[in-house]
Amino acid sequence: MELLTNAYSAENFRRQAHDLVDQLAGYLQSAQDQTLSTVIPYQSPDENYRYWQADFAEGSGDLNAFFNEVISRSTHLHHPRYMGHQVAPPLPVAALAGLLSGLLNNGMAVYEMGLVSNPLERIVSELLAQRIGFDPQTSSGLLTSGGTLANLTALLAARAVHAPTVWQAGSSEKLAIMVSEEAHYCVDRAARIMGLGTGGIIKIPVNDRFQMRTELLGDYFRQAQADGLRVFAVVASACSTSTGAYDTIPPIADFCEKNGLWLHVDGAHGGAVVFSEQYRHLVTGINRADSVVVDWHKMLMVPALATALVFRRNKDAFQTFHQQAQYLWADQQSTDWFNSGKRTFECTKLMMSVKIYAILKTYGEKILAENIERLHSLAQYFAGAVASAPDFTLALWPESNIVCFRYQPENDMAAVNERNSLIRQRLLAEGRFYIVQTTLNGAVYLRVSIMNPLTTTHDLDALLTEIRGMV
Structure with a gap:
């Protein structure tokens, strides 16, 4: 019963919650100012499984250390160079509401x-x-x-x-x-x-x-x-x-x-x-x-x-x-x-x-409109940068915050498909950007979903530079 009493302790919760908020605030700052250089700390499924299997085998331990590992080993949606799947970097106030609702349950x-x-x-x-x-x-x-x-x-x-x-x-x-x-x-x-x-x-x-x-x-x-x-x-x-x-x-x-x-x-x-x-x-x-x-x-x-x-x-x-x-x-x-x-x-x-x-x-509602318009405008900028580059091509001019493009310095379809798949794999392995890929009419395209309103045009230009440096 002592274990349960301590686990439900309001004072323990107060201390743990303050520690976690400090960790998350530090993470948020490092993601936004890009002192956190890796967007996705990619490891293979088996490597990650072995890591957490070993961690579990150690038994109970320091909660702060566990939270820190979860943060550092996760994909960082709040990083301006996260441009992968269509999942929002949530507003901090909404995350706080999640803590509230999680406890009330x-x-x-x-x-x-x-x-x-x-x-x-x-x-x-x-x-x-x-x-x-x-x-x-x-x-x-x-x-x-x-x-x-x-x-x-x-x-x-x-x-x-x-x-x-x-x-x-x-x-x-x-x-x-x-x-x-x-x-x-x-x-x-x-x-x-x-x-x-x-x-x-x-x-x-x-x-x-x-x-x-x-x-x-x-x-x-x-x-x-x-x-x-x-x-x-x-x-x-x-x-x-x-x-x-x-x-x-x-x-x-x-x-x-x-x-x-x-x-x-x-x-x-x-x-x-x-x-x-x-x-x-x-x-x-x-x-x-x-x-x-x-x-x-x-x-x-x-x-x-x-x-x-x-x-x-x-x-x-x-x-x-x-x-x-x-x-x-x-x-x-x-x-x-x-x-x-x-x-x-x-x-x-x-x-x-x-x-x-x-x-x-x-x-208020205004923040919703501002976010939508910011993400769309960034997509328009990026599409323009791609369209004006002789070694890149757009799949189509974007209507939303999703842009499909590919590196295409040659016209050999099979070679270009292979090259773009390799680019995506290298981006994933190196982790400085996170984007995905799709196939349209048999052609492999790189695909960005610009989800973070703190992404800048500099980040988008840097992505094209990064890709050119890989080939």
Whole structure:
């Protein structure tokens, strides 16, 4: 019992928390001023496993030393030369809110366990719904753990509306969705989880800007009907993960309205532009969607995971899951917003709304717009630098903060592909920058997602210099 008493000691917590905040503040400073020279201290999976296996074998030890090792051996998203995957360097105030919610540990399925987080979730969801252009009186939103789960939940809601018997009786017909061939892999995964199979995922080709060819929707729809498929939803990407290209929403909305289909917009990454007057034109027509997904943990600076799913019609949010759970709520059919378990997969859901609200309470919406516009402007600068360099080439001019480019001093496709793959491997091994790669039409491209607003044009120029020095 003495061990448990000490483990829960308020004084021990006070000391440990102060020590950790000091460590994190030191890390943040060294990342921002780049005295921390390594963005990613890469080691192979086996090397890292052996290190932590040995550490575990030592038994209990110094907590500060453990935290220091975790910090130093992790990928440093707050470093201005982190330009890898689409994960935000979270605002410190949101991280503090994470410490708060982690200790309080209130779930959210029922109101009594989410006295604060349920009302805050409604407030931030209503804000996002308004920015999307939905009627705040009739729309509804929720938070869930990531874009994958949010997209699956949206498609389940679409199926519940268009094929309402499936939840109880199972599927008696071949259902299908239509998506861009550049859609995020999680949409494909969601469809397979729902039992649609390969045939139920109708992939629409893209144009030379990697946007859905909306003029082909009718032909593919008629072919699906001829094949005995019942299409119930179309998914628009805002934006695609590989290239940051935005599907043109209005013609997709026209098609869905004409044919009585559900329009879902996967705006996990790029839907954040609804907060920016300068860039919201990229999602013109998003207010016509039946459901929209936006990740708060990408361009909105919230720690992962925190994803919004917003429905144009409130009632659709409650159609997805119909199950009795007498130990949670008395009436499954009531549309009570304060029992979030009726609308999401999660029961014991994290208090993610606290992190979002902390940002808004501290800085207001303006900081969201500033971040989006800063990241986009850096991408425009970098694209210009690449386009003006004779030994580099762009895949396409970026619409978002994602830029695909490659080192191409020659025209031999196989040689250029190999060269760019080697460049990416060397960058990873040396760790002074962190970027990723993608393949577009058989060509290997280096890919940056500029996620850190403290990245500068000097850092972007230095990346090109670094690459040239490797070849």
